[in-house]
Amino acid sequence: MRTLTRLSTKAPDTRHVDLDTDAAAARRDLEGRIQGSGPVARETLGQGGAGSARAHESAIKHVTGRAAYIDDLQVPADYLHLALALSPVAHGRLRRLDLDRVRALPGVVDAVGFHDVPGHTDIGPVFPGDPLFVDEEISYAGQVLFAVAAESHRAAREAVKAAFDAGVVEIDEQPASLDPVAAAERGEFVRPTHIQERGDWAASLEDAALTVTGEQFVGGQEHFYLEGQACLVTPTEDEGVVVHTSNQHPSETQKLVAEVLGVPLHAVTVEVRRMGGGFGGKETQASPWACVAALISRRTGRAAKLRLPRGEDMRVTGKRHPFHNRYRLGVDAQGVIQGGEITVIGDCGYSPDLSDAIVDRAMFHADNAYSLGQARVTGHRARTHFASNTAFRGFGGPQGMMVIEAAMDDIARRVGEDPLTIRKRNLYRQGRDITHYGQSVEQLGLLHELVERLEASSDYWARRREIAAFNAQSPVVKRGLALTPVKFGISFTAQHLNQAGALLHVYTDGSVQINHGGTEMGQGLHTKICQVVARELALDLDAVRITATRTDKVPNTSPTAASSGADLNGMAARDACLTLKARLFDFAAEHYELDREGMRLEDGALVAGIGESQRRIPWGELVQTAYFGRVSLSEKGFYATRSSTTTARPARGAPSTTMPSAPRWPRCAWTP
């Protein structure tokens, strides 16, 4: 498929890149933001450390070992350790499972399997398909057969080993389906195929001067969060539990634990102080362990801890989706894509998990930052006997971008131009600004501007010449160079998730506590939220503290994912601050007989009036006075994104096809 052609290393005539008319404005805007004089920078720099680099809120705790992760938490003396028994085969039928014999093994306090679940046995996060334990059908090597509780971590693991040795499990192994392409050909999908289509793609292929075709495999990836999956569950005096978990989506875990136990959601509280890394691997796949531990905890009335040893963690949890991608594109003599078709096949593993949205996102990014012209993009969700592949940084986006970037290189070889030249010619531009899913791409000038700046600042063409000279001299070791743009959609494609809540408390000494729905996994979200609050209340960053994310403080939260944590939760925190601020201003205007107009918070004080008549009331005094004035010092905040105007277009020609809505991101980030 790949034809190697000598590439031109001559800098192309740049005149063919007709910069959009707003490029100059975009450049000025960008300069301003970078140098701190632009509207965004002006707005954010200043009080509370917002807009400036601050140490992570836990940095000192990290470096002194005081930051506690799940396995470090104080536990009741009689807590139980859990271990999982995993399927040794990828596909088969569980013929017999003798849990009574497991319970009789030395050191075993309790053992649970499918038939011990009082409530829901399916814990699929969006669509059903993820049994908490195997009932009959075994769908992947590593699927959980049963769980054992014992007095120590080692005793629990030894009991699982002893149980297998004692032959409590009998399995009829069956042939496993491990090839997603073959699975797709057989029509074995976890969800129906989606198609995105614009224009007469078939005609554009026929009419094109050149056709490029190719096929690629994009591999999977283990999350390797340094802190493995872990949770600690304690029973409450009611029918519920408190769950400490390393988890990107506490609200979902709350729901699933409640459903598994068969209790209302209000009986379950989930707390996440921090994760030792998440990367998407703890968005849906931290819940099963909480459900198992909750089950044991309720059955025994004791606290239960389940932390997966690394080897088991890697076996039971899903990874980044591997993708098989194909493309057939028609291009003109200049290498500009006229249209064509792209097919992506995501290897979803055995169940839907989040695969529907992930394959959609791969489709949404199959254009990366280039216009596909009249194109059809097809996305299959192949079912295989692997662990259910799941969210992972980029959420399918990178796998989708790979296909068009490979095509760019192919086109460059065919046309005999440098790949950067071809990439620039294909960038979205005016007149070619509608994506294959019908969204109009904005901020076109910024895209061209950024690529050109990078081209210049990286000294691309000099490097290209140097590398070409090196490669001419070196028969075996070769060097390469690429400059690729990235267009990435921020926020959830499932519209209802684009909401966030926050809870703000001001205590009578003036110290501030903020809670919000986002979780901290190292990305610095809590630091940012503290900065937002400190800025809004004109306080030092030290005056604001964040505590753990808890479902009983901010309910019904969205996962911390989709690059949206800071935007959504930051706005919710700000909303709470603004409401509380307004209340304090109203109180101060009346109590101190000040002019409400122009009242503001500045450097730790309420300031009213100007010049001679200016009054400053220190924050602590204001808070105290407001408390004695019976003014609430607590406030909740809420934020939801504005709706996008994009509408879904009907699909054509595919019988089992549904058309997903386009991603509705509040803004597009162009990240070269």
Add this chain to the structure above:
Amino acid sequence: MIDFLLNGQPRRCEASPDTSVLELLRDTLGQTGTKEGCASGDCGACTVAIGEGDAAGKTRYHAANACITPAHQLQGRALVTVEGLARGETLHPAQAAMVEHHGSQCGFCTPGIVMSLFTLHESQRQEDGERPAPLTPERLEAALGGNLCRCTGYRPIRDAALAMGDSPRGASRVARPSPDAAAPATEATPEAAFIQPTTLEALIAERRAHPEAPIVAGGTDLWLEVTQRLARFPRVVDITRVDELAALEETTLEDGRAGWWIWRRGDVRAPGAAVRRALPGVRPPAASSGLGPGAQPRHPGRQHRQRLPHRRHPAGAARPGRAAMAGGPRDGDGMAERELPLDDFFLDYKKTALREGEVIRAIFLPRTEPERHLKVWKLSKRREDDISAVLGAFAWRIEEGVLRDVRLAFGGMAAIPATRRGRRGDAGGAVPQRGGLCGGPCRRWRRTSSP
């Protein structure tokens, strides 16, 4: 009973022989700052510093993976963990630099990274005094190669390491009484014992009395049986304190070959450099920056596995040389020694020519003659601290433009290291060509051998 110093405080703990330092810290002592990331010695989240008193009475630290270090090896040593670095609110320079340069994100690998940086900082200060020389990239990589971080991409950690040297010494010093080097070895009971012989004679006596007891040095292989396969070892023999095994001796064999008898690293910084000069294709682990393991598994005692382990994994390197064994099952014949060419040492997967009651005394590493070439390459998924998927060693001599004495060795290809001598008709005698070193013989190799 283990007597040691934990962050300067004397501690006495009871632990079974197969307890790791990490278990001792987290489960027995409730010190949870040290994290378990992989329990295999790969990720470095559990890195601690272990100090030994040297002849001058100074404490020298090395970084160790607590998850695979036997707790009993702490006997008479000073253990420093991440909890023990700061004095009150004053952070150690390694910690301060990590905060200052945003070196932590999720923070889970951070304690291990801080301890690797602490060890680097301490050793720098011991060597260079008050004004340490700027860190070389090689030294930095060697110090941090055993630590994985998934969040930062390492640049901020590297920035922290480079800035750490600028911190003035002083307030940051940890109160650390020197460990008692003469502390008695752990007491043995009939049921459970962690035996730490200090002489070869005592080691051999132990081997004869308890041939079933596994030998441990760095634990990089043996301890995985504990952490991954839940094995129990009621009796373990630790060879890291046998004086005779700490030597590195330059010598000439009877057949006239010059080289080194080498065992564990001991204090081989200087000889290591000599070996490096004489064997340009081999990087002795003490000086390695690219091919060898990270700092934690490379500390004294851990060379055992890299060199010639008793429980040998076939993927490691086999270098031309000889093995010397001592001991044997006979009674009363204290130090019966024998030698073998290395080729004859490996019999099958994890099976060697060692007889019951025997231990490896040393291996001989021949000096490369000036006209001889040696290249060693390793393929692995990770540059530092990873078992090689394939390791290739290539030795040859060129005589009037013709290859002579070609010797190839590959690890990871079969149950034992595969070697090939350059006989006539093999690679020897071929004319080296650009793009294909030896033509026909290599093609035959390709046909007959694949990993």
